[in-house]
Amino acid sequence: MASVKEHKSHDMGLHQEVLTGRTQQVFFNPEESENFLYNDAYDVDFNKRTSIDVEKLNCIEVNSKIKDLMKQGYGTIVLKNPGAKHSLGVGILNKLNLIIEGSLGYFGVGSIDGPVVRISGRVGWSCAENMMAGKVVIEKNAGSCFGAAIRGGDLICKGSVGARSGIDMKGGTIMIGGNAGAFTGFMMQRGRIVILGDVGPNLGDSLYDGTIFVGGKIESLGADAVEAEMTDLDVDWLKRKLKVAEIDKKINFSKMTKIVSGKKLWNYDNLEPTERKGAI
Amino acid sequence: MAKKKKNKTSSKKKDSGIKTTREKMIGQHIGYRYDVNLLPDYTRLTPFLKKYIETMGWDDLNWLEDVHMGYENDKPAVFDRNINGWVTAPKNLKLPKNQQDRDMIARELLIKFQMSPNHPLVVLKKAYKKFD
Numbered sequence: 001m002a003s004v005k006e007h008k009s010h011d012m013g014l015h016q017e018v019l020t021g022r023t024q025q026v027f028f029n030p031e032e033s034e035n036f037l038y039n040d041a042y043d044v045d046f047n048k049r050t051s052i053d054v055e056k057l058n059c060i061e062v063n064s065k066i067k068d069l070m071k072q073g074y075g076t077i078v079l080k081n082p083g084a085k086h087s088l089g090v091g092i093l094n095k096l097n098l099i100i101e102g103s104l105g106y107f108g109v110g111s112i113d114g115p116v117v118r119i120s121g122r123v124g125w126s127c128a129e130n131m132m133a134g135k136v137v138i139e140k141n142a143g144s145c146f147g148a149a150i151r152g153g154d155l156i157c158k159g160s161v162g163a164r165s166g167i168d169m170k171g172g173t174i175m176i177g178g179n180a181g182a183f184t185g186f187m188m189q190r191g192r193i194v195i196l197g198d199v200g201p202n203l204g205d206s207l208y209d210g211t212i213f214v215g216g217k218i219e220s221l222g223a224d225a226v227e228a229e230m231t232d233l234d235v236d237w238l239k240r241k242l243k244v245a246e247i248d249k250k251i252n253f254s255k256m257t258k259i260v261s262g263k264k265l266w267n268y269d270n271l272e273p274t275e276r277k278g279a280i
Numbered sequence: 281m282a283k284k285k286k287n288k289t290s291s292k293k294k295d296s297g298i299k300t301t302r303e304k305m306i307g308q309h310i311g312y313r314y315d316v317n318l319l320p321d322y323t324r325l326t327p328f329l330k331k332y333i334e335t336m337g338w339d340d341l342n343w344l345e346d347v348h349m350g351y352e353n354d355k356p357a358v359f360d361r362n363i364n365g366w367v368t369a370p371k372n373l374k375l376p377k378n379q380q381d382r383d384m385i386a387r388e389l390l391i392k393f394q395m396s397p398n399h400p401l402v403v404l405k406k407a408y409k410k411f412d
Contacts, residue, residue: 007407008407014403014404035396036331036391036395037335037395039396039397040402095337097337116338132361134338134343151343152342152346152361154340154342171343171346171361172343172345172346173345190316190346209316209317233319240322240340243339244340
């Protein structure tokens with residue numbers, strides 16, 4: 001059995017390097033030539049289009065096929081007959097137009113970084129979970145934990161969504177054309193949620209940071225979620241984002257309710273344990 | 281006289297971010313030192329960012345809406361979620377006063393850093409990748 005020290009990372013010097021005090025200047029020159037894609041990304045052409053019939057394939061086969069097609073330079077891929085299968089279109093770290101003709105099961109298009117995805121049907125739990133960048137548009141409804149822990153990008157559901165949408169989100173924008181369930185924005189840390197319809201109880205419970213905009217009625221606010229004043233920048237951003245979301249609704253943006261963190265639950269200074277000790 | 285004036289400026293600078301009673305008591309900042317919820321002003325979009333949006337096939341800044349110019353050890357820096365660390369701005373880079381313009385520069389810097397063949401994750405991938 002090979003020892004840990006025989007791993008090639010030791011030969012590459014990764015275990016000897018000093019990390020403290022290192023800055024980006026070590027790694028790159030800000031003046032270097034323009035490059036908009038990750039180092040190992042596939043150079044795809046949006047005009048090169050193909051389709052996959054998913055009916056007789058499992059999710060691993062479909063996801064491998066998408067990767068192979070991207071390697072061949074296909075920039076637009078259509079998934080036909082998805083049949084609400086789980087985990088389709090996950091882990092795409094590339095620019096791509098992915099069109100899904102039908103509905104997805106659990107964890108659809110999770111952990112993506114870059115693609116534009118259009119889904120003509122519905123989606124199950126945790127759609128676009130941990131999404132990093134890109135745009136996902138769902139024409140119908142979504143299940144619970146919609147956009148769980150997303151970090152970036154635009155996630156749009158034109159219909160209604162279940163409970164705990166945007167739970168633990170750390171960035172990005174979630175837009176909901178219909179209603180949202182209980183605990184929307186639960187433990188949200190950053191980013192924006194826009195709900196054009198009504199929202200269930202405990203909105204923004206334990207909200208650490210980020211912003212929630214609601215067009216309809218709010219059943220109740222969660223712990224530390226408070227109302228804030230809408231600014232002109234908010235209204236401009238909402239107008240523009242609704243166009244990006246392709247939601248065709250007439251909205252009076254100035255009448256929307258803005259929810260932010262009351263910051264009463266913020267508790268992260270170093271002295272706190274000492275103070276607690278003193279109090280005891 | 282000049283020396284006295286210098287001292288006044290430095291003490292003012294040191295205390296400028298510490299405002300609340302709680303912060304004064306513990307002698308440090310609570311929370312971020314910039315507005316993490318600041319929405320981007322699209323009138324200040326740079327040509328580099330316009331080209332990036334076009335290349336990716338998006339309609340706007342997308343994930344970069346959450347990127348702002350922050351600080352690390354009092355130096356301007358941008359947070360890279362891929363390395364889970366701060367990337368300090370080059371010393372010779374002159375930063376504008378307006379936060380919106382600073383954020384646009386932060387976004388450019390972050391793209392250049394992440395897409396560089398010298399990015400730390402490229403090296404880590406070479407060492408540890410298990411499949412293509």
